[in-house]
Structure formats: structure tokens, C-alpha cells
Amino acid sequence: MLSILQEYLADKIVLSEKELLLIDSVSIVKKIRKKQFLLEAGEVWKYNAFVCKGLIKTFSVDKDGKEHIINFSPENYWFGDRESLINNTPSKFNIDAIENSEIILIKKEDFQMLCHEIPSFNNLVNTILQKSFMVSQSRIHASISFSAEKKYQNFLDSNPVLANRIPQHMIGAYLGITPETITRIRRNPKK
Amino acid sequence: MLSILQEYLADKIVLSEKELLLIDSVSIVKKIRKKQFLLEAGEVWKYNAFVCKGLIKTFSVDKDGKEHIINFSPENYWFGDRESLINNTPSKFNIDAIENSEIILIKKEDFQMLCHEIPSFNNLVNTILQKSFMVSQSRIHASISFSAEKKYQNFLDSNPVLANRIPQHMIGAYLGITPETITRIRRNPKK
DNA sequence: CGATTCTTTGAAAACAGTCAATCTGTGTGG
DNA sequence: CCACACAGATTGACTGTTTTCAAAGAATCG
Numbered sequence: 001m002l003s004i005l006q007e008y009l010a011d012k013i014v015l016s017e018k019e020l021l022l023i024d025s026v027s028i029v030k031k032i033r034k035k036q037f038l039l040e041a042g043e044v045w046k047y048n049a050f051v052c053k054g055l056i057k058t059f060s061v062d063k064d065g066k067e068h069i070i071n072f073s074p075e076n077y078w079f080g081d082r083e084s085l086i087n088n089t090p091s092k093f094n095i096d097a098i099e100n101s102e103i104i105l106i107k108k109e110d111f112q113m114l115c116h117e118i119p120s121f122n123n124l125v126n127t128i129l130q131k132s133f134m135v136s137q138s139r140i141h142a143s144i145s146f147s148a149e150k151k152y153q154n155f156l157d158s159n160p161v162l163a164n165r166i167p168q169h170m171i172g173a174y175l176g177i178t179p180e181t182i183t184r185i186r187r188n189p190k191k
Numbered sequence: 192m193l194s195i196l197q198e199y200l201a202d203k204i205v206l207s208e209k210e211l212l213l214i215d216s217v218s219i220v221k222k223i224r225k226k227q228f229l230l231e232a233g234e235v236w237k238y239n240a241f242v243c244k245g246l247i248k249t250f251s252v253d254k255d256g257k258e259h260i261i262n263f264s265p266e267n268y269w270f271g272d273r274e275s276l277i278n279n280t281p282s283k284f285n286i287d288a289i290e291n292s293e294i295i296l297i298k299k300e301d302f303q304m305l306c307h308e309i310p311s312f313n314n315l316v317n318t319i320l321q322k323s324f325m326v327s328q329s330r331i332h333a334s335i336s337f338s339a340e341k342k343y344q345n346f347l348d349s350n351p352v353l354a355n356r357i358p359q360h361m362i363g364a365y366l367g368i369t370p371e372t373i374t375r376i377r378r379n380p381k382k
Numbered sequence: 383c384g385a386t387t388c389t390t391t392g393a394a395a396a397c398a399g400t401c402a403a404t405c406t407g408t409g410t411g412g
Numbered sequence: 413c414c415a416c417a418c419a420g421a422t423t424g425a426c427t428g429t430t431t432t433c434a435a436a437g438a439a440t441c442g
Contacts, residue, residue, distance in 0.1 A: 060332065070328065070332060083328070083329075086321065086325075130320065132324060133273065133323060133324045133327065134277075136324065136327045136328060136331060137274070138274075140331060141259065141261060143331065143335065144260075144334065145253060147397080147398095167420060168420075168421070169419095169421080175335065176335030178399055179420080180398085180400080180423085181397090183421065184398090184422090184423095338430095358388060358389090359388075360387095368431095369430070369431060369432080371389090371432085372429090372431075373389095374389060375430090378391095
């Protein structure tokens with residue numbers, strides 16, 4: 001699975017053989033099965049994680065037992081709980097797999113080392129952060145501006161591929177809409 | 192007003208006299224009055240901007256003329272439309288002042304130059320980006336998980352100082368709640 | 383002041399959520 | 413390969429929250 005990360009990196013930045021080896025040397029390959037947890041609320045998250053294959057979700061569970069999904073992470077996406085990672089605080093979130101998945105974990109210190117040793121890697125990381133931030137801004141915008149129907153339509157339009165890998169009730173949990181409402185939107189779209 | 196930015200920077204990183212001068216040399220000081228626009232939807236945003244004094248808001252206006260507020264930026268905060276800035280695309284947002292304000296603008300290219308020339312400045316920028324991202328994640332979480340009342344309470348708790356500088360209808364526009372609903376929440380808090 | 387902006391109110395309507403039951407499809411173990 | 417269990421989706425009736433609209437009342441500012 002290391003090769004998937006390598007391909008991803010090769011597509012974004014130029015790395016020497018030595019740098020690639022350095023990255024490999026700190027990469028922990030891991031397979032997890034559907035519904036298996038990577039992080040449970042209360043634990044401290046220690047890694048930067050990359051999805052080689054599969055689909056990961058980050059979510060919270062409220063006191064009524066309802067899930068609220070912070071993020072979906074498919075292949076070639078990084079994930080983790082940044083807040084817990086950076087502040088060394090117990091996470092408010094859970095992370096588990098929606099599909100059987102193969103991921104790479106890089107320990108916080110190792111990841112920092114990579115950023116320090118490999119300037120282009122560091123740039124990539126910052127670029128990704130920039131993009132993540134823009135995506136999250138646009139999600140906020142949708143969230144405060146749109147009706148349930150528009151939120152759902154917007155999700156389908158923005159994530160056409162992802163949408164048919166994710167059960168409807170999870171899309172709901174991501175958008176803040178109940179699955180029943182989504183059913184009704186689908187049955188009875190306005191116009 | 193340059194001194195405010197200098198103070199802010201001095202508090203976060205160590206800068207040589209020369210570096211400070213470099214920053215000064217590309218800083219454009221600007222005063223804007225309440226309700227004055229810095230950016231209108233459709234224009235391309237060209238700067239990184241820092242608030243020395245006052246309060247800035249970034250918002251969209253939908254087809255019904257309703258405002259949706261993306262961000263409030265008080266003193267010592269950076270603002271701008273990152274998406275428009277980075278992609279050189281017309282902004283979907285407007286930026287104006289809630290209070291008479293004093294700000295510093297740094298042109299995109301100059302800002303990149305600063306990041307390139309001053310490593311500690313670059314680090315600071317990335318740290319801020321990290322933090323902005325975490326804040327926006329937590330706003331997303333609130334937005335998909337909480338009732339109107341909890342959103343409002345959470346806003347007051349998270350922004351006790353800001354809250355009494357911002358008219359209620361703008362807090363509503365930030366949270367995705369009508370001002371009437373906020374009035375009712377205040378009149379009739381549950382427990 | 384006078385004008386503007388902001389907040390509050392009430393009544394009605396729209397929207398989305400809840401609950402419980404049923405239906406559907408899928409995957410797994412025997 | 414079938415049967416069963418289970419997860420997911422749909423339905424309908426109902427409830428509750430939030431919005432809408434219009435009007436009136438505060439508060440603020442020049």
C-alpha cells in the first residue's frame with residue numbers, strides 16, 4: 001500500500017529516492033475493516049493518516065446517540081483529528097471505516113520530521129491545509145444559507161462519486177438532515 | 192497603525208529590525224468606515240488583510256437579498272477571501288466594516304515574498320491557518336449538531352466579548368438563524 | 383430631536399424532525 | 413444456494429421548531 005501514497009506524492013511533488021525512503025520508513029500500513037474504529041472519543045489522536053483504499057468517516061455521537069459526521073475521507077485523502085493531534089487533548093470525535101480500507105499512519109513526530117527534512121513535503125502539507133480550509137468554508141456557507149433540499153443537492157453536485165458510496169443516512173448525518181427528510185426530497189424534488 | 196501589526200507580530204514571533212522594515216514596506220494602511228465595502232461579490236480579492244482596530248465582516252447575499260455571514264474579524268485577526276485570492280477568481284463574498292476600522296492590506300505577491308524571506312513569518316501564517324481550520328471545523332460541528340438555541344448559546348460562550356459588539360441580526364446571519372428566533376430564545380431560554 | 387437601525391411581538395405557515403411500521407436489498411453462515 | 417438477519421430506505425401521521433410577514437417598540441447616532 002505504500003505505493004499508493006508514493007503515487008499520490010509523485011503526482012504532487014518531486015521527491016528524491018532518499019526522501020521517498022524516509023517517508024516509507026515512518027509509514028505504518030494498516031488495514032481496517034468496515035465499522036472498525038481507529039479512534040474513539042476521549043482518546044488522543046497521534047497520527048496523520050492517509051487513505052490508500054476505502055472510505056473513512058470522522059464523527060461525533062451526541063447524548064441521544066445520534067451521529068454527526070465531520071468528514072468523509074476516501075482514497076487519496078488525509079484525515080485525523082487535528083485539534084486532538086496538535087493540542088494533545090482527548091478527541092471529541094470517533095473515526096471508523098465505512099468500507100474495508102487500507103490506510104497509512106504517520107506518527108505526529110515523524111510527520112513533523114518529514115515536514116522539516118523535506119521542504120516540498122512541507123509545502124504540500126500547507127497546500128492541503130489551505131484547500132481543506134476552503135472546503136470547510138464552503139461547507140459552512142452551505143450550512144447557514146441553504147434549505148435541506150439545497151444542502152442535499154449541493155452535496156450530490158459537489159461529490160457525485162462519493163455520493164453513491166455513502167448510505168443516505170450518513171449523508172444526512174453529514175448535512176444535519178434526517179434520512180426521512182432526504183427520502184422526501186428525493187421523492188418530491190421542487191421542480 | 193503599523194505599530195499594532197508590529198505588536199501582534201512581536202507577540203508571536205521574533206523578527207529582526209530588517210524584517211520588520213520589510214513587512215512595513217509592503218503594508219498598506221487603510222481606514223474604512225462603518226458599512227464601507229472592501230470587496231464586493233464578483234471582484235477578485237488581492238490581499239491578505241489584518242485588522243488593527245474595528246470589526247470586519249465577510250458575507251454573501253442570496254437572491255432574496257438575505258445576508259449570510261461567513262466570518263467576523265475583530266482586532267488582531269486576518270481576513271480576506273482565500274478562495275478568490277488563491278485561484279484569482281471572482282469572489283462570491285462581500286467584505287465590509289461593522290465598525291469604523293483600521294486595517295492593513297498586504298498584496299498577495301508581497302505577502303508571498305514575506306513568507307519566502309522570513310521563515311518565522313511563514314510559520315506563523317501556517318499556524319494561523321491551522322487554527323482557522325480547527326475553528327471552522329468546530330463551527331461545522333455546531334452547525335450540523337445543534338438546535339438554534341444551542342447554536343446561539345454556543346456562540347455566546349465561545350465569543351463572549353465579540354457578542355456584545357455585534358447586532359443580533361448579524362449573529363443570526365452568522366449562525367443561520369433569524370433574528371426573531373434569537374429574540375424568542377432570549378426571552379424564553381429552556382431552563 | 384428625526385432618521386435610521388435594531389429588536390420585539392404575535393399569528394400563521396412552512397419546514398424539518400420524530401416515531402413506528404413496513405419494505406427492500408444485501409451479505410453471511412449453515 | 414438458500415434462509416435469515418440486518419442494515420438501510422421508505423411511508424404516513426403527527427409534532428415541534430423555526431421562518432415568515434407585518435407591525436410596533438426601543439435604541440442609537442448624527
